[in-house]
Amino acid sequence: MSPLILDGKIASKALLDFLKPLVETLDPKLTVVQVGNDPASASYIKQKVKSCDSVGMRHEHRHLDENITIEELMEVIDGLNNDSDVTGFFVQLPLPAHLKSHEPDIIKAIDPMKDIDGFGAYNLGKVFLSKDFEHLPPATPSGIIRLLEHFDIEIAGKHAVVVGRSNTVGKPVAIMLLNRNATVTICHSKTADLAEQIKQADIVIAAVGKPKMITADMVKDGAVVVDVGIHRTDEGLSGDTDFEGLESKVSAISPVPGGVGPMTVASLIRNCVTAKERQMAIR
Ligand code: GUN
Numbered sequence: 001m002s003p004l005i006l007d008g009k010i011a012s013k014a015l016l017d018f019l020k021p022l023v024e025t026l027d028p029k030l031t032v033v034q035v036g037n038d039p040a041s042a043s044y045i046k047q048k049v050k051s052c053d054s055v056g057m058r059h060e061h062r063h064l065d066e067n068i069t070i071e072e073l074m075e076v077i078d079g080l081n082n083d084s085d086v087t088g089f090f091v092q093l094p095l096p097a098h099l100k101s102h103e104p105d106i107i108k109a110i111d112p113m114k115d116i117d118g119f120g121a122y123n124l125g126k127v128f129l130s131k132d133f134e135h136l137p138p139a140t141p142s143g144i145i146r147l148l149e150h151f152d153i154e155i156a157g158k159h160a161v162v163v164g165r166s167n168t169v170g171k172p173v174a175i176m177l178l179n180r181n182a183t184v185t186i187c188h189s190k191t192a193d194l195a196e197q198i199k200q201a202d203i204v205i206a207a208v209g210k211p212k213m214i215t216a217d218m219v220k221d222g223a224v225v226v227d228v229g230i231h232r233t234d235e236g237l238s239g240d241t242d243f244e245g246l247e248s249k250v251s252a253i254s255p256v257p258g259g260v261g262p263m264t265v266a267s268l269i270r271n272c273v274t275a276k277e278r279q280m281a282i283r
Contacts, residue, residue, distance in 0.1 A: 143263025
C-alpha cells in the first residue's frame with residue numbers, strides 16, 4: 001500500500017491561511033539579515049520572503065557585505081533590537097568563515113523577544129519547560145510538529161527516534177516530541193547500532209545531514225518518517241532517507257523537497273506573529 005505523503009506544501013498553506021488574518025490585524029515586520037553571498041542562503045531567503053508576501057507581512061532585507069566585521073554586525077543587531085518597528089529578525093546561517101567562531105555571540109546578542117529563529121538560550125530554555133512555554137520555538141522542529149499534527153499523526157505514547165543532535169533541529173524536536181508525550185530516543189554519529197535503534201521507532205525524525213542514509217531495512221513496517229535533510233546530489237535533490245526504498249514499507253513519509261522545508265518557513269512567520277502578540281501584551 002502506498003504511504004500517506006506528509007505534504008509540506010499543503011500543511012504550510014493551511015498554517016499560512018490561518019496566520020494571514022492575524023498578520024493583517026497585528027501588522028508585524030520581519031527583518032532578514034544576510035551576510036555575504038552564500039547561494040543556498042540566497043535561495044532560502046527568497047522562499048522566506050515569498051511566504052511573507054503570501055500573507056501580506058512586511059519584511060526588510062539587510063544584505064551586508066561579506067567582509068563586515070563582527071563589531072559592525074553587532075551594531076546592526078543592536079539597531080534592530082532597539083527599532084520598535086521591527087517585530088523580529090534573524091541572521092541567516094551559515095556566516096562567512098571569519099564570523100563563524102562568533103556565531104554563539106551573535107545569537108546571544110539578539111533580543112529574545114525578537115529571536116524569530118528561536119535559536120537563543122532563552123527561547124530554547126522555554127521549550128524545555130513544557131508545551132505551554134513554547135513561545136518562539138526553533139522553526140524546523142516547530143514545522144515538524146505542525147506537519148505531524150496536520151496529518152493527524154498521533155504523537156502521545158509513540159516511540160520517536162530522532163537521528164541527529166543539532167541545537168537547531170535534533171535536540172529541540174526531541175524535547176518538543178517529549179512535551180507531547182512521546183517516548184524519545186536521540187541517536188547520533190556515536191550511537192552503537194543505529195539501525196537497531198531506528199527499528200524500534202513508530203516515528204523516525206531523520207536529521208542526520210547525510211543523503212539517503214536511512215534505508216528501508218532500518219525501519220519497522222508502518223513507521224512514520226519525517227525527513228529533515230536536503231542535499232544536492234547527481235540525481236537531483238535528496239533527503240536523509242531513501243524515499244523510493246521506504247515508500248513500500250512505511251505508513252507515512254515526508255517528501256524532499258516539499259516536506260519539512262515549507263513548514264520551516266511557515267513556522268518562522270508564525271513566530272513573527274507570536275512575537276508581535278507578546279510585544280503588544282507587554283507594551
Ligand atoms: N540557514 C538554514 N536554515 C536556517 C534557519 O532556519 N535560520 C537561520 N538563521 N539560518 C538558516
